[in-house]
Amino acid sequence: MTRETSAYHRGVAAANRALILEAAAALFLKSGYDRTSLAKVAEAAGVSKATLFKQFPTKASLFEATVLAAGATTDGEFEAPAPGDFRAGLVAVGLAYADILRRPRIEELLRTIIAEAPRFPELRERTFDFGTLPVLRTLHRYLISETEAEAARVDDPDAAAAQFLGMIATVVFWPRLVHGNWSLSEDDVRHVVEDAAETMVARYARTHEARGLAGG
Known part of the structure; x- marks a missing residue:
């Protein structure tokens, strides 16, 4: 019974979190950080202020979570490519990041x-990863796997x-942020x-000769 109750409450908390983050994103983008209050987010999400405060005690923490959620993959985590083709694996992760x-x-x-x-010191003090954390974790695992595979x-x-x-x-994102008309095709x-x-690959790939010497 305890496990079922715990699972139920976890599900409710996750559902509430999704509602809160969706409402927060809409309000932050519409009204800006200054004019968005936690009370307004709770009302838009259809949850109590106590429910919101339990997950996000400050507006800065809610904003950070909103940013990270906007960059999350649909399945929560991008799978690392299998080792064996260093260039192809990097391209796969790189395209996911560009997306x-x-x-x-x-x-x-x-x-x-x-x-x-x-105007808001609490924002300057936060560390925003802008959705890169899942990709960074994936890339980190992939680089280790290719190193282990030599x-x-x-x-x-x-x-x-x-x-x-x-x-x-540097090419895909930052110029677009500065120049509104910056656009790149899929190609x-x-x-x-x-x-x-x-x-x-030029910097980190090991040549067949180097692998042979290491093995010898």
Whole structure:
């Protein structure tokens, strides 16, 4: 009975969280950070203020969760490619990341932070990952798996992951944030990702000769 009750309450909490985040995103984008209150979010989500405060005690924590939710994958976690083809695996992860960066809400929420942060210290103090965390975790696991398979040698997966995603964001995301008319076609995006993957392969891939020497 306890387990069933616990599972039920977890389900209710998850459903309430989804309602809260959806309502928060709509209000933050419509009214901005300043004019969006936790009480208004609770009303729009159809939950009590106590329910909202239990999950999000501050507006800054709710905004951070809203940003991360906007960049989450539909299944919650992007699966790491199987090791064996270093370039193809990087391209797969890179395209998934580019897809996240091109979502309208990611851009709009970041604009809100840039506009509002100077007036709200609590925003400046938060660490916003803008939906990259699931992809960073996936890329981190993938780089380790390729290193273990001796297809690559990545001594610092965190730094390598940041380098790879940074090469993509520099072209796919940041110019669009600054220049409203910046646009890339699907082919352009793939080209950016493939170029970044080639750079990573040149830097980290192990040649057949190197693998043979390591094995010997």
